[in-house]
Amino acid sequence: MNVLKINDTEKKFESDLPATLDRLLEQLNVNAETVVAEVDGRIIERSEFDKTKLHSGQTIELIRFVPGG
């Protein structure tokens, strides 16, 4: 069983993990243009989303921005 810890909640994947961060955001229906992502405490720039491979056990923080200020 593959597991990712996303925003403090463990998410289990029955089959393979999404290969990259880009794919994970797609699966979660999160717009990559309005999210800041950290993988194991390291900030990932938008341009690296499709190159960032995911592995079981990683901790992912997704900060989704909504408008208003």
Added chain:
Amino acid sequence: MNEFYEKLKKATVGIAGLGGLGSTVAVALARTAIGNLVIADFDTVEKSNLNRQHYFINQLGEYKTDAMIENLKQINPEVKVEGYKQKLTAENIPEVFADADIIAECFDRADQKKMLVETVLTKMERVVVVTVSGLAGYGRSNEIVTRRISNRLVVIGDGNSGTDLNLPLTAGRVWLAASHQANAIVEILVDEIIK
């Protein structure tokens, strides 16, 4: 007590955007006697801003940066305020806020919020960013929370209530989020940033 005010006096806080969040954070930090503020906004004061932003009728049409410098002088002339009127971009943010210990993200648009946070975290060493996501609407005061994501990132808000959901921006709820920002900034300056 003296040590508390000494630390704040030496501090520099950047405020990116001077709308409902930014104008409130600026006023709160000036009243708290933060030594140095760097404020940035390219916009002018409009009538529709007055329901929640700290400007006055006689300032309509002025650059928010200029209007805020005037207002801060009236509140606390001891605070040194630097103003920037150019649009903030991933390229100029590290320069504009080069002296900042902490930056308050006070933009309106979601993609701009993301841009600023990403820029600070990837291009500026040691600088802390205090950002907001989810402050629109009214009521639900206790859903606005401060979360420390990492050493350099604080996220405030309910994470969900955006103006894209057709929710209004109301003074009370916007100020709640801005007060969380100002409060988190003071806490980090006093407890963590040693000068």
